[in-house]
Amino acid sequence: xLERADVLIVGAGPAGLAAAIELKRLGVRExxxxxxxxxxxxxxxxxxxxxxxxRDLRRMLSGPAYARQYVHRAQQAGxxxxxxTTITGWQGPRHLSFTSPRGLGQIEAKAxxxxxxxxxxxxxxxxxxxxxxxxxxxxxxxxxxxxEHHLPxxxxxxxxxxxxxxxxxxxxxxxxxxxxxxxxxxxxxxQIYFPYxxxxxxxxxxxxxxxxxxxxxxxxxxxxxxxxxxEITHLDSGRVxxxxxxxxxxxxxxxxxxxxxRLGGLALDPGTRGPQVDGAFRTSARGVFAxxxxxxxxxxxxxxxxxxxxxxxxxxxxxxDGQWPERAWPIWVEPPLAWxxxxxxxxxxxxxSGLAFCSHEFCDxxxxxxxxxxxxxxxxxxxxxxxxxxxxxxxxxxxxxxGAAAALRLVVAR
Amino acid sequence: xxxxxxxxxxxxxxxxxxxxxxELSKYELTCALVEANPDVGMGTSKxxxxxxxxxxxxxxxxxEAKLLRRSYALMDExxxxxxxxxxxxxxxxIAWNDDQLKTLPALLEKAQQNxxxxxxxxAADEIYRREPHLGPGALGGMLxxxxxxxxxxxxxxxxxxxxxxxxxxxxxxxxxxxxxxxNGGHVLSGPRGETPCRYLINAAGLYSDxxxxxxxxxxxxxxxxxxxxxxxxxxxxxxxxxxxLPVPTAITKGVLISPTVYGNVxxxxxxxxxxxKTETGTTAKGLQLLMEKGRAILPELLSEEVTxxxxxxxxxxxxxxxxxxxxxxxxxxxxxxxxSTGVSAxxxxxxxxxxxxxxxxxxxxxxxxxxxxxLPSIGEAFTRxxxxxxxxxxxxxxxxxxxHCERVTLGEILDAAHASLPAHTVDGLRRRTRVLxxxxxxxxxxxxxxxxxxxxTGQRPGALTMLERVQNA
Numbered sequence: 112x113l114e115r116a117d118v119l120i121v122g123a124g125p126a127g128l129a130a131a132i133e134l135k136r137l138g139v140r141e142x143x144x145x146x147x148x149x150x151x152x153x154x155x156x157x158x159x160x161x162x163x164x165x166r167d168l169r170r171m172l173s174g175p176a177y178a179r180q181y182v183h184r185a186q187q188a189g190x191x192x193x194x195x196t197t198i199t200g201w202q203g204p205r206h207l208s209f210t211s212p213r214g215l216g217q218i219e220a221k222a223x224x225x226x227x228x229x230x231x232x233x234x235x236x237x238x239x240x241x242x243x244x245x246x247x248x249x250x251x252x253x254x255x256x257x258x259e260h261h262l263p264x265x266x267x268x269x270x271x272x273x274x275x276x277x278x279x280x281x282x283x284x285x286x287x288x289x290x291x292x293x294x295x296x297x298x299x300x301x302q303i304y305f306p307y308x309x310x311x312x313x314x315x316x317x318x319x320x321x322x323x324x325x326x327x328x329x330x331x332x333x334x335x336x337x338x339x340x341x342e343i344t345h346l347d348s349g350r351v352x353x354x355x356x357x358x359x360x361x362x363x364x365x366x367x368x369x370x371x372x373r374l375g376g377l378a379l380d381p382g383t384r385g386p387q388v389d390g391a392f393r394t395s396a397r398g399v400f401a402x403x404x405x406x407x408x409x410x411x412x413x414x415x416x417x418x419x420x421x422x423x424x425x426x427x428x429x430x431x432d433g434q435w436p437e438r439a440w441p442i443w444v445e446p447p448l449a450w451x452x453x454x455x456x457x458x459x460x461x462x463x464s465g466l467a468f469c470s471h472e473f474c475d476x477x478x479x480x481x482x483x484x485x486x487x488x489x490x491x492x493x494x495x496x497x498x499x500x501x502x503x504x505x506x507x508x509x510x511x512x513x514g515a516a517a518a519l520r521l522v523v524a525r
Numbered sequence: 526x527x528x529x530x531x532x533x534x535x536x537x538x539x540x541x542x543x544x545x546x547x548e549l550s551k552y553e554l555t556c557a558l559v560e561a562n563p564d565v566g567m568g569t570s571k572x573x574x575x576x577x578x579x580x581x582x583x584x585x586x587x588x589e590a591k592l593l594r595r596s597y598a599l600m601d602e603x604x605x606x607x608x609x610x611x612x613x614x615x616x617x618x619i620a621w622n623d624d625q626l627k628t629l630p631a632l633l634e635k636a637q638q639n640x641x642x643x644x645x646x647x648a649a650d651e652i653y654r655r656e657p658h659l660g661p662g663a664l665g666g667m668l669x670x671x672x673x674x675x676x677x678x679x680x681x682x683x684x685x686x687x688x689x690x691x692x693x694x695x696x697x698x699x700x701x702x703x704x705x706x707x708n709g710g711h712v713l714s715g716p717r718g719e720t721p722c723r724y725l726i727n728a729a730g731l732y733s734d735x736x737x738x739x740x741x742x743x744x745x746x747x748x749x750x751x752x753x754x755x756x757x758x759x760x761x762x763x764x765x766x767x768x769x770l771p772v773p774t775a776i777t778k779g780v781l782i783s784p785t786v787y788g789n790v791x792x793x794x795x796x797x798x799x800x801x802k803t804e805t806g807t808t809a810k811g812l813q814l815l816m817e818k819g820r821a822i823l824p825e826l827l828s829e830e831v832t833x834x835x836x837x838x839x840x841x842x843x844x845x846x847x848x849x850x851x852x853x854x855x856x857x858x859x860x861x862x863x864x865s866t867g868v869s870a871x872x873x874x875x876x877x878x879x880x881x882x883x884x885x886x887x888x889x890x891x892x893x894x895x896x897x898x899x900l901p902s903i904g905e906a907f908t909r910x911x912x913x914x915x916x917x918x919x920x921x922x923x924x925x926x927x928x929h930c931e932r933v934t935l936g937e938i939l940d941a942a943h944a945s946l947p948a949h950t951v952d953g954l955r956r957r958t959r960v961l962x963x964x965x966x967x968x969x970x971x972x973x974x975x976x977x978x979x980x981x982t983g984q985r986p987g988a989l990t991m992l993e994r995v996q997n998a
Contacts, residue, residue, distance in 0.1 A: 147929050197911070210932075211910045212921035233966035234983050235756075235833045238816075239988035242806040243835060245951065245991045248971070261973055262986045330809060337991035357992065366830065373760055 112216035115145040116191075118426055119220035121198055121205065121371060124153020125412045126403025126419030127226035128181040128190075129167070133423035135188040139430060142190050143218060145209060147197040152178025152187070153228060156411045157254040160282045162310075166413040167420075177412060190224070200374045205398050222398045222426050224370055225386065226419060229404040231276070232364040234332070239361075241332030244339070250280040250362045254267035257287045257377040265358030269341050270294040272362035273323050274499050276409065280360045281314050281321065292356050294323045295343055299473060300364035301325070302499040327352075332359060336445040364500065365408025372401065380449030382443070383407040389439055389455045390416075390462040397435045400426050407467065408453045410501060421464065436460075440483075440512070442519040451504075451521050458514040466504040470496040470520060478524045481508060531557040531694070533882070534713060534722035535985055536701050536736055538565040540677075540871045541863050542635060542728035543684035548875035549882075550691035553890040557720055558685065558693055559713060561700035561732075564953040565946065566681035568730045570835020570868065572754065572805070575785060577611060577766055578869040581636035583642055587846045587877060588877075593866060596873030597671070600680075605820050605873060606897060607687070608681035610786035610904025616672030617767040619652060619822075625772035632772070633667055644669045658764045660824050661820050672768055676786050678956040679900055680868055682946070686897035689945045696720065700730075704739045709856065723889055724856045725880060729838050731802045733861025740855065745848045745862050749802050749838040752794025752865075753811035755819070757778045758964050760882035761790045763831035769822060780818045782826065787931070787959060788905035789832060792819040798841065807834045827838065832964045839865050849878070851887040902957050910934050927977070928970045931961020938974070943980035949982045951989055 117139050120127045123146035131142045140301040150156060155163055165171060168180060185192060196211040206219040231249040246265055248256065256262045264287045270280050273296035284291055294315065296302070301323050303311040315321045324343070331342035331350065340355045367385035377386040378395035385406040386394040391403050392505030402422035403415040410418070430436065439455035459510060468479070474496040481489040481504070489508035496502065504521070533549055535542045538560035544559040547774035577600065580593025601607060604611045620626040629646055630731070647668045655668075687913035689695055702715045704725070713720040726738045734747045762784055771779025785790050795811045810835060820827050842848055842862035847870075850859045858881050860874060867874070884888050902909050910916045910923040911932045923938035940959040941948040948954035951974070955961050960974050967974075977988040987993040 143820060147926060149925075195925055196928065197932065199912070210926065212917065212918070212924040214917050214924060215912070215914045230965050230968045232830070233968065235966055236830050236964075237810075238812050238831060238834065239806040240809045240812055240834070245989075249968045250616055251964075251965075251968040251973040256975075257970075260976040260986075261974040262975060263990070263992055331806075333806075370760065373904075430899065 112214065114143065114216065114218045116141040116218060116220040117430060118222050118224060119218050120144045120285070121207070121225045122146060122153070122226035122228055122403065123151035123153065123192055124226060124228050124403060125181060125416035126422070127153070127224070128185050128419070129416035129422040130224055130226065130402060130419035130426070131190045132181070132184050133420045134427060135190060137427045139427060141419055143193065143220070144185070144190060145198060145218070147195065149195045151182045151192050151194060154251070157251070157258055158279060159258045159286065160279065163412050167416045168404055168413070181416070189489040194287065204396060210420050213248045222400065222429055224422060225297050225399065225401040225405055226427055227368040227371055227405045229365045229367045229408045230365050231361060234361055237361065237364065239332060239487045242334055244332070244334040244337050246334070246338035246358045247332065248358065248360045250276050250283070250360060253280055253360055254283050257283050262291050267292055268358035268360055268364060269354055269356045270360045271329050272364070273303065274295060274363045275303060275307055277315055277362040278303065278307070278310055280362045281319060281512055282523055284360070285319060287406060289358060294321055295327045295329060296323065296325055297328050297346065298417040298423070298498050301324050302497055304500045305349055305389045312523065328394055330358070365404070367405045367408060369405065372405070380450065380452070380454040383454065387441065387455050388453050389436070389457060390453045390460055392422035393425070393435065398429065405452055407469070419420065440514065440519060442521060444468065444521045448521055448523060456509065456512070456519065458509070458512055462506040462509060465506050467501050468504055469501050470498055470523070474525070475490040475497050479504060480522050480524050482520045482522060483512055488512055488519070490524070527717045528721055530722065531555045531722040532887070533724045533726060534559055534711070534720055535726040536713065537728035537733070537746055537763050538681070539568050539728065539730045540566060540681040540684070540868050541730070541860055541874055543560070543681040543688065543727070544871035544875035545726055545728060545860070545878050546688035546693045547684040548879050549855070549892040549904070549934065550688045551891060551895050553892055556688070556693045557722065558688060558695045559701060559720055560695070561698045563698050563950050565685040565695070566678055566956070569597065569838060569840055570677060570681050571678045572752070572835055573865055573868055574678040574781060574783065575674055576781070576783060576869070577613070577675045577849050578866050579641045579669060579671050580639050580640040580869070581669050581672070582632060582773060583633060583866070584594060584845060585638040588641055588849060589866060589870065591775065592847065592870045592873035592877055595876065596733055596755065596870045597874035599876070600869065603683070606879055607683040608900045608902060608907070609683050610676040610907060611673060612786055612904070612906050613671060614784060615767045615963055616667070616669040616770050617652065617655065618667040618770045619659070620665050620685050620770050620772050621662055622664070623984060624774055628772055628774060629665060629667050636669065641669060643671055655675045656766060656769065658823055658825050660821050663914050675785050675868065675916050676849065676904060677868055679854040679903070680871060682957065682997045683898050683900050684871070685946050686900070686944065688898065690898060691892070691895040695946060701736065703972065704736070706855070709875065711857070713835060724882055724885065726858045726860060730863070731838055733840065737859050737861055739856055742859065745842040747802070747862055748896065749799045750841040751797045751799050751804060751836050753807050753815060753834070753836045754791060754793035755790065755812065755831055756785065756833040757790040757826055758830040759788045761826055762788050764823055764825055765790055772971065780815060782819065783826040786904040786906065787952060787962065790826060792826065799838070803847050804837065805819065805836045805838060807836050809837070830964060833966070847874070849874070851881040851885060856885055858882060901940055905937060910937055927973055928963060930965050930969070931959040933958045933960045939981060940972055940976055942978060947982065948978070949984065951978065954978055
C-alpha cells in the first residue's frame with residue numbers, strides 16, 4: 112500500500128495540525144498527517160486545565176478544548192489524518208514506511224514536516240539511583256494516569272522540578288486529590304517567569320501551600336514494591352533528608368522525540384538535541400522540515416502551533432520553487448546557555464521570528480553575545496536570564512556575518 | 526482433601542529451577558515448581574548481563590565448564606524452537622594494557638581446552654576494523670565467534686511455559702519456610718500451605734544456602750554480589766557490533782559493553798559483595814563508575830541517553846565451581862549458588878540434575894509426547910508482530926501499538942495476559958512483552974498498560990501499582 116501526498120506531516124499535535132491547516136489554506140492539495148496515538152491533538156489533550164490558545168486562537172481554553180479546536184479545523188479543511196499509525200522508517204529521502212491496525216504501508220511525499228514533539232527525561236536518563244518501585248511518574252505519564260485512564264495515583268507526592276510544567280503536574284495532583292509534600296529544584300529558585308508568576312502564587316503558595324525547596328536534588332528513591340520515600344541532598348550544605356512519599360513526579364528536562372529524525376540521518380544540534388534547522392525550518396535533508404517541540408523541547412502549545420504555521424509557509428515555498436540552500440552556517444552555544452534555535456543560518460536570509468535561546472542557569476545583568484571567530488556581531492543586554500525560560504535574541508546583525516568565516520557562537524558575558 | 530504428593534518438587538523458579546522443571550516434564554512424573562515470588566525468573570535471572578556464554582574461560586575440567594559446553598548445543602536448539610531472542614554476535618576480549626595482553630595466549634589455550642575451538646587472537650587493527658567506535662588504546666584481543674546474547678527473561682519463561690504445558694504445577698507466591706522429612710520424602714511448608722514430595726531439588730538461587738541448611742547441610746554460603754547495569758538507548762546500537770568483554774586479570778574482572786537482543790546497549794556490571802539479599806537498588810557511586818569505564822571503552826556511548834538503570838544480585842559462594850550435590854539417601858539435590866553463567870548453562874544443568882535423580886532411584890519413563898513451546902517474537906533480530914503484514918491482517922490488534930518506544934502491540938499484551946503462565950503484574954508484563962522498557966519509561970503508555978492489564982486480569986489498578994498493598998501493610 113503506497114500512498115502519495117504533497118506534504119506528509121508526522122505528528123498531529125499543535126505544530127503538525129497548525130501546519131497542515133496553513134498548508135491547506137495556501138492551496139496545497141494533498142496534506143496527510145499521521146500520528147501514532149489513537150486520537151489527534153497531541154499533548155494538550157491530556158492537560159485538563161486552562162492556559163491554552165492565548166496567542167494563536169486568541170482565547171483561553173483548556174488543553175482538551177484547544178486540541179479539539181485544531182482537530183475540528185483540520186477536519187473542516189479536508190486534511191487526511193491517519194491515527195494509530197506509527198512511522199517505522201525511511202524508504203527513501205521523502206518516503207516513509209508505517210504500521211497500523213490496517214496493515215503496513217508507505218507514504219511518499221514532495222515534502223515532509225516532522226512534528227514529533229518531545230518527552231520528559233525519565234528518572235533513569237537522569238541517573239537517579241535507588242530502587243525501582245511503582246509510583247515513579249513524569250508529568251506526561253501522570254496526566255494520562257489521571258485524565259485518560261482515571262487510575263489512582265497515590266497518597267503523597269514529591270514533585271521534582273519547579274518550572275511551568277511542574278505547575279501542570281501540581282494541578283493534576285490537585286485534581287487527583289494527592290497532597291504534595293514539596294517541589295524540589297536544583298536551581299536557586301523556581302523557574303516560573305512572567306506571565307506565569309501569578310499561577311505559581313495561586314497554585315503552590317496559596318491553594319496547596321506546597322513548599323518549593325531550592326538547591327536540592329533527589330539522590331535516592333526508596334521502596335521495594337512501591338515508593339516509600341525519596342532522599343534529597345541539599346546542594347549547599349550536603350545535608351541529606353528523607354521525605355516520606357509514595358509518588359514521585361519528574362517534571363521538565365525535555366528531550367525531543369528525535370528517533371525518526373536520526374533514523375533518517377538528519378543532522379542534530381548538540382544543544383537542543385533536535386534536528387538542526389535554519390530560519391525556514393529546513394533540516395539537513397532536502398525537502399524535510401521540522402517544527403514544534405521536536406526542535407528544542409517544550410514550548411507552550413500556542414507557540415508550537417504558531418511555529419507550525421510559519422513552517423508551513425516555508426514548506427509551501429519549497430513546493431513552488433524547489434529552492435534548497437547548498438550550505439548553512441551552524442551557530443553553537445557555550446555554557447551556561449543550553450541551546451539556540453534556529454541553529455543554522457544563511458547570510459542572505461532574514462529571520463522573521465528571531466533566535467530562540469535558553470539558559471541552564473539564572474544569570475543577572477548579562478549581555479548575550481554573538482561571536483564569529485574574534486569578531487563581535489551582536490551584544491544584547493538582559494536584566495535576567497531565567498533558567499529554562501525560552502528567550503529571544505534580536506537578529507538585526509544577521510546581515511553582518513561573514514559567510515566565509517568561522518562558525519558562530521552564542522556566549523554570555525557577565 | 527489429601528494433598529497431592531509430587532514425585533519431585535523444585536524450590537525456586539529462576540532459570541535453573543525452570544529448566545529442571547522443563548527437563549522433568551519430559552517424563553511420566555508429577556512435579557511442582559515452587560516459587561516465593563509472584564512470577565518466574567524474578568531473582569538473579571532477571572538482572573543478568575544476558576550473555577550467551579560458551580564457557581571459554583571456565584576452569585577446564587570443572588563441572589561448570591562441562592555443563593556450559595553441554596548446554597551450548599541444547600540452548601542453540603531450544604532457543605530456535607522456542608523463539609527465544611538470541612544473536613550470535615561473537616565475543617571480543619580487549620586488552621587495554623600489557624598485563625592483559627600477556628594474559629591472552631593463556632586464555633586462548635584455556636578456550637581450546639574447553640572445546641571452544643573457534644576462538645583466536647586478534648591484532649589491534651582488526652579490533653578497530655570490527656569496532657570502529659572503540660576508544661583509543663586497545664592493544665590486542667581475542668575473538669570468540671560463538672559467544673552471543675540472549676533474552677534473559679525468555680529462557681526461564683519458555684522453560685516454565687513448556688513445563689506447564691507438559692503437566693508441571695507452578696506454585697507462585699509460595700515461600701518455603703520449613704521442610705519436614707517424613708517417610709523418606711519431604712513436606713515443604715510456608716504461609717500458603719504444605720507441598721509434600723518424594724524428591725526435592727533446591728534451586729533457590731540467592732536463598733539456596735538457607736534451604737540447604739533446612740535440610741541439615743552447611744556446605745556453602747551465598748554472598749549476594751550486586752551488579753549495577755546501565756541500558757542505553759536503541760539509537761546507540763550501531764556503535765557496537767560484538768560483546769565487548771574485559772580480559773579477566775587477577776585484580777579485576779572489569780565491565781562489559783554489549784548489544785541486547787532488544788536493540789539497546791548494555792554497560793556493566795559492577796561487583797559489590799553485600800550482606801542483604803534484597804538490596805537491588807542502584808547507587809550514585811556504581812552508576813558513576815560505569816559511566817567512567819564506559820567512556821574509556823566506547824566514548825560515543827556516553828552521549829546517548831540512558832534508558833534504564835538497574836541492579837541484580839548474583840549468587841556468589843566460597844566455591845569456584847557450581848556446588849551441585851546429590852544426597853541420594855535424602856532424595857535431595859542441591860543446585861545452589863549457580864553464578865552468572867547460569868542462564869547459559871541452565872539446560873545442561875537440568876539434564877545433569879535429572880541424571881542425578883535417576884542415580885538416586887527416581888524412575889524416569891519418557892512421555893510419548895512432549896509439547897513444544899513458542900514465545901511471541903520480542904527480539905530485534907526477529908520479525909516483530911508490528912512488522913508482520915500477515916499477523917496484522919489476521920488480527921488488527923497486532924498493528925495497534927500501545928508502547929511506542931518498544932513497539933509493543935495490543936495483541937501481544939492480550940496474549941501475555943492470557944498465556945499459560947499469564948502476566949499478572951506490571952513487571953511480569955514488562956518482561957514478557959517489553960512494554961515500559963523503552964526510552965520514555967512510561968511517559969506515553971504507563972497508564973494505558975496498567976488500565977489494560979487491570980481489565981484483562983480482573984485486578985484493581987491500585988493493586989497492580991502496589992498502592993493498595995502498601996496501604997494495607
